[in-house]
Amino acid sequence: MNEQLQPLKKQPRAGKAGRSGTQDDIVYAHIFEAILEQRLAPGTKLSEEALGEIFGVSRTIIRRALSRLAHEGVVLLRPNRGAVVASPSVEEARQVFMARRLVERAITELAVQHATAEQIAELRQMVNDERDSFSRGDRGAGIRLSGEFHLKLAEAAKNTPLISFQRSLVSQTSLIIAQYESGNRSHCSYDEHTQLIDAIEKRDGELAVNLMMHHMDHIDSKLNLDEESASDDLHAVFSHLLQTKKPGRSPAKL
Amino acid sequence: MNEQLQPLKKQPRAGKAGRSGTQDDIVYAHIFEAILEQRLAPGTKLSEEALGEIFGVSRTIIRRALSRLAHEGVVLLRPNRGAVVASPSVEEARQVFMARRLVERAITELAVQHATAEQIAELRQMVNDERDSFSRGDRGAGIRLSGEFHLKLAEAAKNTPLISFQRSLVSQTSLIIAQYESGNRSHCSYDEHTQLIDAIEKRDGELAVNLMMHHMDHIDSKLNLDEESASDDLHAVFSHLLQTKKPGRSPAKL
């Protein structure tokens, strides 16, 4: 019936893949945001036709967007069976976090060397936005902005392959956090982000790396992955069964 | 006229992205191989219609394959202007190598921990194939197989995101080697690969990492990147101008 063709957040995010194709990027960004803000639960089926109707574009565009999302790991593309929001297993989550430690360490060291004053100012701005989101109670936006902070940091490292990889890792991390985070703990403490920026601004590489590693420790210590992951793990294992958007009464029949 | 629909190397490469779509993967793999074996020079324009005719499929398939290749960094997708084989600049090459050092170190450490006897045997087989290619004088296949060795090593590390990243890095590295390697030096000495396997089999992590780092040193010491990169750099800068496959008399008119 009603189409959502209003550009919504048409922020000139020039740091993206550089594509000038607006339609493409809008659809991509919207689905991406919806997943990361947990408005689309893991396991939700993403019908091409339905999405095309929502965004007022043809399946061709939707298909490209889904393909990109699949390549980043936030969407699972099953041949002949359509796309679903990815639901990372515990093992996958651990692999992502291992890779992130690796990348974040390198990014931090490089950012200390290369970050410009302007980029540092932008980072501070992002932390502000993040804090605002959490104080506003918008957990989904907070998770997303926290991820974008780490992505911005990667841009300061001035290494294109690393940026690309980091984008994929951050996306998956956000999905994992949305899925596994225990309760209502402030998941990615923004004051740690502030301290990190301070260290980078002072060009103190060792301190910055230490802070980042502690930050990583905090993040996955808040998840239920490591030992007592029975309950949420079970949820993850069977999440592909409840593919409808209604989280109502599906698990009962197990 | 004649279509190349024979599957050619239909090796059951199960380690890929898991897609069952054969057409898709065949086209992708063929273009990929052609680029890495330097049968398609950097800057060569990849016309959708021409490729579709060659492989006997529609432009839809070609487009998907090109999109995947673009995401891996071996193809450049210019909006409304078509796809060309990527021609990495010196700066891009250095970034790729920096990222590779990072990833290879981690992969080596993980492979020492997790590699199975079967995987080690496969690695040895790949080194044999690589040596055969070089002794046969097939430099292109050698470069490609050398890359696949590093990719196989990544699979032994048992970390999906790292494997995916490594695939992208190795692809771009092969392209860089094909573009910048000086003369006829044996670019990726396979005996270093053998030594590396030995260290992994003995589970000597420290030795393996040292060997890998020296291996990386050797690779980019053979390229003309670091200082005296004037001539080849110039070639890279202007390679997007000579987009035809005929390397005949294009640079003269400069």
Added chain:
DNA sequence: AACACTGCGATTGTACACAATGGATGGTGT
């Protein structure tokens, strides 16, 4: 009553037709 098989519906996979964009070429004016 439970299992297996077959037909149907829905959704994705592919090809093709049309629209839009960019570059090239030829003409004209100064």
Added chain:
DNA sequence: ACACCATCCATTGTGTACAATCGCAGTGTT
């Protein structure tokens, strides 16, 4: 003769129709 501009052509971008595939439900049999 050179530069500028308009038109044409080639190539890509997008939408849509048709074909193939898979899951599911209904039906029959053991």
